[in-house]
Amino acid sequence: MLTVFLQFLFSGLTVGSVYALVGMGFNIIYNATSIINLAQGEFVVIGGLLMWFFLESCKLPFLLAVALTILSAGLVALIMERLTIRPLKTNDLLIMIMVTVAVAIVMRGLLMFKFGKEPYSFAAFTEGDPLVIGGAVIQLQTLWVLGITGTCILALYAFFNLTIAGKAMRACSFDPTAASLVGIPVSRMIMFSFILSAMVGAIGGIAITPISLMEYDKGPMLAVKGFCAAMMGGLGRGRGAVVGGLTIGVLESMTAGYIHSGLKDAVALLILLSILFFRPAGLFGNAAMQRLKGH
Amino acid sequence: MLKLKNVDIFYGKIHAIKRVSLHVDEGKIVALIGANGAGKSTLLKTISGLHRPEQGAISFGDSDITRMAPEDIVRCGISQVPERAHVFKPMSVEDNLLLGAYHRSSRSAQTSIRHDIDRVYDTFPVLRERKKQLAGTLSGGEQQMLAIGRALMAKPKMLLLDEPSMGLAPIIAREILTMIAHLRQQLGLTVLLVEQNARSALRIADSGYVLETGRILVQGTADDLLANRDVQRAYLGRDAE
Numbered sequence: 001m002l003t004v005f006l007q008f009l010f011s012g013l014t015v016g017s018v019y020a021l022v023g024m025g026f027n028i029i030y031n032a033t034s035i036i037n038l039a040q041g042e043f044v045v046i047g048g049l050l051m052w053f054f055l056e057s058c059k060l061p062f063l064l065a066v067a068l069t070i071l072s073a074g075l076v077a078l079i080m081e082r083l084t085i086r087p088l089k090t091n092d093l094l095i096m097i098m099v100t101v102a103v104a105i106v107m108r109g110l111l112m113f114k115f116g117k118e119p120y121s122f123a124a125f126t127e128g129d130p131l132v133i134g135g136a137v138i139q140l141q142t143l144w145v146l147g148i149t150g151t152c153i154l155a156l157y158a159f160f161n162l163t164i165a166g167k168a169m170r171a172c173s174f175d176p177t178a179a180s181l182v183g184i185p186v187s188r189m190i191m192f193s194f195i196l197s198a199m200v201g202a203i204g205g206i207a208i209t210p211i212s213l214m215e216y217d218k219g220p221m222l223a224v225k226g227f228c229a230a231m232m233g234g235l236g237r238g239r240g241a242v243v244g245g246l247t248i249g250v251l252e253s254m255t256a257g258y259i260h261s262g263l264k265d266a267v268a269l270l271i272l273l274s275i276l277f278f279r280p281a282g283l284f285g286n287a288a289m290q291r292l293k294g295h
Numbered sequence: 296m297l298k299l300k301n302v303d304i305f306y307g308k309i310h311a312i313k314r315v316s317l318h319v320d321e322g323k324i325v326a327l328i329g330a331n332g333a334g335k336s337t338l339l340k341t342i343s344g345l346h347r348p349e350q351g352a353i354s355f356g357d358s359d360i361t362r363m364a365p366e367d368i369v370r371c372g373i374s375q376v377p378e379r380a381h382v383f384k385p386m387s388v389e390d391n392l393l394l395g396a397y398h399r400s401s402r403s404a405q406t407s408i409r410h411d412i413d414r415v416y417d418t419f420p421v422l423r424e425r426k427k428q429l430a431g432t433l434s435g436g437e438q439q440m441l442a443i444g445r446a447l448m449a450k451p452k453m454l455l456l457d458e459p460s461m462g463l464a465p466i467i468a469r470e471i472l473t474m475i476a477h478l479r480q481q482l483g484l485t486v487l488l489v490e491q492n493a494r495s496a497l498r499i500a501d502s503g504y505v506l507e508t509g510r511i512l513v514q515g516t517a518d519d520l521l522a523n524r525d526v527q528r529a530y531l532g533r534d535a536e
């Protein structure tokens with residue numbers, strides 16, 4: 001009884017970590033621009049598929065493959081920002097968000113063209129026997145996923161709250177005019193935010209692929225779950241996305257295990273709807289803070 | 296020090312600034328006076344690089360800044376306190392000041408930045424009391440002081456101030472203008488001060504320009520402008536002495 005519960009819990013925490021990373025990706029760009037980048041899920045897919053490409057197809061050493069994958073994701077984001085967001089010259093957020101949807105569709109097409117429709121995977125980072133806790137089996141890769149997520153979250157928290165570059169990035173979304181006037185290169189900051197969030201997404205993709213496989217069209221679902229995680233915590237708030245992501249992951253896993261696996265994806269949407277309905281500022285966000293941000 | 300030569304600025308088809316020339320000499324306070332919509336903010340935004348003039352040239356010291364990016368203009372030594380302060384509302388007072396020093400924030404500059412934050416706190420003690428408070432929760436006058444402090448953190452040679460007394464109680468407005476005169480003395484700043492309230496601006500200014508629908512109408516020393524009949528009628532109220 002308890003064993004089964006623990007099993008569901010651990011698998012929920014694992015997927016939940018990736019939702020948290022996707023949610024963080026949303027937050028990063030939102031923190032610099034107030035844009036919601038709906039191509040966020042595609043960067044996770046890029047992470048998984050490119051990692052497979054460099055590792056299994058090019059036979060590169062593990063760390064080099066990781067580095068190349070993360071850099072490539074950053075490069076794709078740079079091109080995306082330069083080609084589609086920057087030339088827009090509009091302040092209409094809705095238009096910019098629609099553009100990210102279009103980019104996501106194009107990216108999915110290219111990924112299918114290159115990789116086809118089948119799922120990909122590669123070996124776990126480390127070999128070894130799984131841990132057994134209370135009868136439940138935990139793959140070592142699960143620990144990697146949790147550890148990597150935790151590290152990313154802490155690093156991003158430190159970046160946005162303790163470094164001047166991180167604060168400057170946030171300042172760009174609060175007040176781009178004032179940011180320019182204190183000498184912050186706003187458009188370069190926006191570009192960095194896209195690169196950073198793509199890299200975080202790719203890291204999530206690399207970590208999760210050995211457990212849950214990766215295929216070209218996983219992006220939209222990941223984006224929905226990650227967005228839900230970010231909304232749950234209140235957009236732009238790091239801690240919130242983590243708690244949101246883990247909660248959604250665990251609830252999904254419990255629903256699939258105890259009720260029916262077909263209901264799994266409905267969980268996130270239900271949560272999203274109830275948040276939008278009852279607490280639009282998120283469970284942790286507060287409305288007063290939202291007002292100061294002016295949106 | 297700052298020179299504008301035959302500057303034309305458009306918003307689409309709207310001709311907001313028409314062949315404006317003006318100059319501000321080093322160490323002076325120059326007032327730019329005009330009614331709503333005259334183009335005062337447009338002019339300041341263009342000096343700071345937020346807009347591009349259609350024609351004309353803007354120079355600062357020996358540099359041509361006409362087409363420079365805003366961040367490079369800050370580096371040259373021009374800081375602006377924009378209309379309505381534009382503080383970073385969801386951030387603390389202290390973070391606002393830190394960001395003011397963004398262009399010089401290398402690791403080696405940390406002690407000098409700390410020192411400058413303390414100097415801003417000495418100038419505006421109320422900011423020290425509220426350094427952890429979110430800037431958006433400050434009163435209008437306090438936000439204005441924070442915006443001035445933030446601009447000073449860049450260690451500018453020249454300050455552009457866009458209606459620093461807008462919406463403030465007369466007593467606070469006077470305090471802020473007195474503070475600006477004091478800062479000029481203390482730091483050797485050069486100041487271009489935009490105001491609708493001509494009398495209080497000219498009280499601390501050395502000279503001034505009057506802008507009307509995008510054109511310079513009159514220019515002269517502060518005393519000349521205060522004595523000018525047109526200026527009196529339009530900007531000082533009928534009961535001007």
Ligand SMILES: Nc1ncnc2c1ncn2[C@@H]1O[C@H](COP(=O)(O)OP(=O)(O)OP(=O)(O)O)[C@@H](O)[C@H]1O
Nearest residue numbers: 306309311329330331332333334335336337338491
């Ligand atoms: N972004 C813009 N797009 C189009 N027109 C603009 C824009 N900004 C200002 N204008 C127009 O340019 C003219 C000058 O505006 P500006 O804001 O410079 O006036 P101002 O002198 O600062 O007025 P105020 O004292 O009310 O601040 C106005 O007619 C205004 O409508």
Ligand SMILES: [Mg+2]
Nearest residue numbers: 335336337378
């Ligand atoms: Mg104005």
